[in-house]
Amino acid sequence: MYALEIRGLGKTFRGKKLRTVEALKGIDLCVEQGEVLGFLGPNGAGKSTTIKCLMGLIRPTVGSATILGRDIASAEARTSVGYLPENPAFYDYLSAEEYLLFVGRAFGMQGDLLSRRCEEVLKQLELWEPRRRLIRTYSKGMVQRVGLAQVLLHDPEVYILDEPMSGLDPIGRALVKEIVLDLKRRGKCVFFSTHITDDVEKVCDRVAVINHGELKVVDRVENILMRGTEGYAVSIAAADGSVEERVVAEAQLQGVISDAVAAGRSILKVEPRRKSMEAFFLDIVGH
Amino acid sequence: MLNIMMVTLKGIFRDRVFQGIMALAVLFLFIPSAASLSMRQVTELSVTLSLSLISFILLLLSVFLGGTSLWRDIERRYSYSVLSLPLRRSSYVLGRFLGLALFMLLTSTVLGLASCAAIAVSSTLYPAERPVVWGFLLLALVYATLKYVLLVAVALLLSTVSTSFFLPIFGTICTYLASGISQQVYEYVHSPAAAQAVSPMLKQAVTVAYYLIPNLAGFDLKLNAIYGVAPNPGGLALTAAYFLTYTAILLGASILVFNRREMK
Ligand SMILES: Nc1ncnc2c1ncn2[C@@H]1O[C@H](COP(=O)(O)OP(=O)(O)O)[C@@H](O)[C@H]1O
Numbered sequence: 001m002y003a004l005e006i007r008g009l010g011k012t013f014r015g016k017k018l019r020t021v022e023a024l025k026g027i028d029l030c031v032e033q034g035e036v037l038g039f040l041g042p043n044g045a046g047k048s049t050t051i052k053c054l055m056g057l058i059r060p061t062v063g064s065a066t067i068l069g070r071d072i073a074s075a076e077a078r079t080s081v082g083y084l085p086e087n088p089a090f091y092d093y094l095s096a097e098e099y100l101l102f103v104g105r106a107f108g109m110q111g112d113l114l115s116r117r118c119e120e121v122l123k124q125l126e127l128w129e130p131r132r133r134l135i136r137t138y139s140k141g142m143v144q145r146v147g148l149a150q151v152l153l154h155d156p157e158v159y160i161l162d163e164p165m166s167g168l169d170p171i172g173r174a175l176v177k178e179i180v181l182d183l184k185r186r187g188k189c190v191f192f193s194t195h196i197t198d199d200v201e202k203v204c205d206r207v208a209v210i211n212h213g214e215l216k217v218v219d220r221v222e223n224i225l226m227r228g229t230e231g232y233a234v235s236i237a238a239a240d241g242s243v244e245e246r247v248v249a250e251a252q253l254q255g256v257i258s259d260a261v262a263a264g265r266s267i268l269k270v271e272p273r274r275k276s277m278e279a280f281f282l283d284i285v286g287h
Numbered sequence: 288m289l290n291i292m293m294v295t296l297k298g299i300f301r302d303r304v305f306q307g308i309m310a311l312a313v314l315f316l317f318i319p320s321a322a323s324l325s326m327r328q329v330t331e332l333s334v335t336l337s338l339s340l341i342s343f344i345l346l347l348l349s350v351f352l353g354g355t356s357l358w359r360d361i362e363r364r365y366s367y368s369v370l371s372l373p374l375r376r377s378s379y380v381l382g383r384f385l386g387l388a389l390f391m392l393l394t395s396t397v398l399g400l401a402s403c404a405a406i407a408v409s410s411t412l413y414p415a416e417r418p419v420v421w422g423f424l425l426l427a428l429v430y431a432t433l434k435y436v437l438l439v440a441v442a443l444l445l446s447t448v449s450t451s452f453f454l455p456i457f458g459t460i461c462t463y464l465a466s467g468i469s470q471q472v473y474e475y476v477h478s479p480a481a482a483q484a485v486s487p488m489l490k491q492a493v494t495v496a497y498y499l500i501p502n503l504a505g506f507d508l509k510l511n512a513i514y515g516v517a518p519n520p521g522g523l524a525l526t527a528a529y530f531l532t533y534t535a536i537l538l539g540a541s542i543l544v545f546n547r548r549e550m551k
């Protein structure tokens with residue numbers, strides 16, 4: 001069973017004056033359990049639209065999707081999901097602690113388990129001190145951390161995060177990356193959207209690139225990085241100790257190494273020279 | 288559902304609505320002295336003033352709380368974080384309604400106690416010919432509360448179709464005003480005097496409107512409380528049944544509409 005299974009998902013918004021916007025044009029995508037998938041696309045590509053469909057906030061025009069085998073049309077599909085909306089807002093007349101209690105109860109948690117988990121996530125996200133203050137007094141970064149806390153609270157199997165790192169300072173971004181990596185270690189499925197290639201390179205197993213409502217590429221991150229290999233940087237030490245660095249194409253690599261070995265020189269390192277994820281992304285979205 | 292209800296109540300309290308009402312309740316202190324200005328029928332006037340003040344406060348609450356509670360969630364984008372929880376939309380709408388209804392009940396209880404105190408003071412200072420029948424006063428309060436709870440359901444239904452607060456707030460006010468005159472208009476267009484003046488089309492339109500717009504006349508027991516006249520039990524039962532049916536239909540329609548609503 002897939003953690004997420006999206007089949008032919010399409011969404012057409014009806015705007016004013018009969019104008020329509022085809023925000024999603026039939027997306028097919030499956031995400032395995034335990035997999036971290038980066039949903040990469042420029043602004044307006046259709047990332048949030050896809051995610052809102054999955055969370056039952058908007059209805060797809062065509063197609064269907066399931067979360068851990070449960071149809072997204074039912075509220076039950078959301079029981080095993082933690083969702084972080086884009087630029088989230090939470091009832092600001094509650095404190096972080098009260099909000100987490102509210103969310104926990106919505107997931108059917110109660111009693112000791114709920115208060116223990118609240119304490120854990122509040123401490124993990126450094127919200128323990130201000131937990132009794134109303135959310136309306138929080139900074140943007142703190143609100144984002146409340147968002148992450150309510151995602152982690154009920155320890156779901158699937159995490160759907162809409163631009164979790166946008167608008168955060170470097171410390172906040174590092175924290176989010178750390179959390180995603182931790183979830184990966186614990187075998188959870190994380191599906192997160194972003195327009196920043198670096199985020200994908202650092203934490204994802206696979207990447208799905210979306211542009212203009214269509215999936216362009218779905219592949220493993222290392223495949224993409226390998227595909228972009230332009231050559232190898234080879235460092236060779238001569239007998240007199242001087243180090244020579246050469247950039248060689250893949251076809252010549254074997255020859256260069258065996259020549260060097262035959263000449264009694266030692267290979268210090270061989271590094272692939274590759275296009276960055278960013279260059280790859282810019283290629284796909286056509287810039 | 289209970290969860291949403293509690294959050295709704297907390298929101299109302301945190302926004303200091305209740306404190307505002309308590310401030311308005313200070314007006315009850317002036318009821319005995321204001322009523323004594325009339326020199327005669329001081330008790331009757333106290334009852335009238337108290338019930339009118341309570342009605343007015345409940346009207347404000349039902350229009351503004353009822354009309355803005357869904358709109359605010361959508362406007363401030365709370366709807367994304369709340370409706371993506373494993374809650375049914377129906378629980379959300381019902382929770383909201385129950386939270387608001389409970390708050391109305393609480394308000395009318397507190398204000399009712401304040402008005403009882405005011406009336407008791409008036410009637411001891413200026414003993415009335417007819418003693419106050421407290422039971423009738425209580426009935427009048429209960430039915431006034433039901434009336435405005437029904438109006439909350441009207442406001443919620445209008446909120447589920449609208450993307451702004453304009454329709455819910457003004458729609459609810461119009462519904463309230465129309466419900467006050469619908470009976471007269473209906474009787475007029477069906478009277479022999481109007482037979483010539485009113486076209487059959489208009490007559491039909493008025494008839495349809497008459498059945499659609501809530502009929503709130505039966506909820507008004509002010510006169511019974513003022514003059515100590517026993518209300519007709521059959522009428523009371525009918526009004527209660529009317530309240531339950533009409534509110535259930537409004538809530539059902541709200542849920543149907545809100546289930547289809549997209550959080551864009
Ligand atoms: N409510 C809406 N009405 C009309 N068009 C919309 C609406 N929401 C999004 N769109 C359009 O759908 C496209 C995808 O938007 P979105 O999914 O928000 O992109 P992003 O990838 O930045 O999250 C955009 O072209 C946007 O203009």
Ligand SMILES: [Mg+2]
Pocket residue numbers: 044047048049086163
């Ligand atoms: Mg977006």
